[in-house]
Amino acid sequence: MSMINIQDVTFSYTGKRLILKDINLTVEQGEWVAILGHNGSGKSTLAKLLVGLLEPKSGTIAIDGVLLTPDTLYEERKKIGIVFQNPDNQFVGVSVRDDIAFGMENLNVPREEMLEKIQFYAEKVGMSDLLEKEPSTLSGGQKQRVAIAGILAMQTKIMIFDEATSMLDPTSRNELMAYISTLHDEGITIIMITHDMEEALYADRLVVLKEGAIFEDDAKATLLRKPERFREARLDLPMALKIQSGLSKTDEKEKRVRDFLWEFVSAK
Amino acid sequence: MKNIVIGQYVPGDGFLYRLDPRTKLIAVIILMVAVFLLETIIELVVAFGLVILLLIAGKISIVRVAKGLKPLFVLLLFTFFFQILFNKEGTLLVEEILSLNPANLGLGLLLTVLWRLLARFGKFKTILLFLWIAGIYCLLRYVAIAPQWTTFSLQIHEKGIEMSVFVVIRLLIIISLSTIMTLTTKPTDLTQGLEKLMRPLKVIGIKSDDFALIISISLRYIPTILDEANKIMAAQASRGADFSEGGLKEKIKQVISLLVPMFIIAFKRSEELADAMESRNFVPGKKRTRIHELSFGWKDAVTSVVILLCLAASITLKVIG
């Protein structure tokens, strides 16, 4: 049974223009999928459909084998955590501690357990010294970390990150990715929405959206061999591949660098 | 703008900080009732002394509380003068004939202009206000040059002085009490306390936890929205708009140019916030555990007893007095 099963989904906000067209996508438990696409290609819309904030115009979405309907929605949602794009508009609490707690409060997690988890996950995102801070005193990157900690603390089977690391500095992003890798190892299904190829390299599988339709869907190593497909979807190539394409294929030394770079992008 | 503080909460460690917010809320209400039962100035002065003692015991700086009173200074002043001038009971103490004529009206206007100018660029605003009041009084009293337009008599009665002092002290006590509460209680704890106290209202259909959530979200977004207003104003100023100049029509145009983007952003924000809350499993009215726990301890019990004694004392005074 697949973790996520999207069948023939179309969607439009206003009725006229189709934002998503004939989306078919199946994600197995424990996969790490990157959803890539240019701005406006429909990535965030797809994410909102997955958590039932929007309803498809046609087609069906099943989570963990259960079809999303108004009746099943509230139960199914407990299996998915999502971090949205704008950190300012998802900060519900009056302080960092309160905000990390919000999701757990709704899940009726006992207070003692909440306090422990807040400490644990705040440490994971490097916010444990700032638990009493009010959101207006935090930077964008700090707010993103709080949002991420709030989702991690809910310990859902599926975690969706919608451009959730855009304001993080490279070091904290690498630390976060390392932690998400351990969750991935534990069997959590990860959906990482991004237009940043470097971030997508952490995934096993890449799904490319273009103008609301699935343009490519393949294992990372396979898709990276077709760099022209990324250019067609108006995506930047990872730095390592850009360097690689500038190197000669015949020169022995440069070939070794090429191989190394390939190792680097495909093994992350 | 970044570090704007909502409410007047100032971190500290006096015993007032460790009381349950519910105790403080109820205490303030009961003490206000008790103060309103008092009938003589002496009683009020004693009560005021007790408030000062409370400040000292709670390690709260009196300067802080005085600063909290500052915005209400005009209200206090108004109450004072209103009582003194319009209370006509008791023996007549002072009677002055004031007159209004072209000469003192002209001088009065000049004085007003001077006062506003000085108040804008100078420092001693309160002293200037008193000087202005005194100046106007002297003009009305001593510049009596014909042709007179009208004369009227200013009378001060015994009861008027008594009442003005009485009302001002009472106001001072009440404002100080609520200032003490907001100084020592975080806004979150206050809403939490309100929520718990409003719980019985459930029987008439008011959901206190949703209400508390709304308050805490408003508190959380006030700085963000102020920040945004500043940014929009700066953006428009950089395109040549000037928010301090221009006629009424210009002003209205500028305000609209500020409000329209702010409303659009606020709507988008509330939409996204609702999405974020819903995706984190929030369902309005559903039971949720809470990270903040209020605990009613022995300090609260002692405080409650003391407060009730105060109430009993003022009831007794009312009955026997």
Ligand SMILES: Nc1ncnc2c1ncn2[C@@H]1O[C@H](COP(=O)(O)OP(=O)(O)O)[C@@H](O)[C@H]1O
């Ligand atoms: N609430 C909305 N109402 C109408 N149109 C929208 C709304 N949200 C997004 N869109 C439109 O849908 C398209 C896809 O947006 P989105 O899913 O946010 O793309 P992405 O996340 O890939 O940048 C865009 O053209 C955008 O203008």
Ligand SMILES: [Mg+2]
């Ligand atoms: Mg998006």
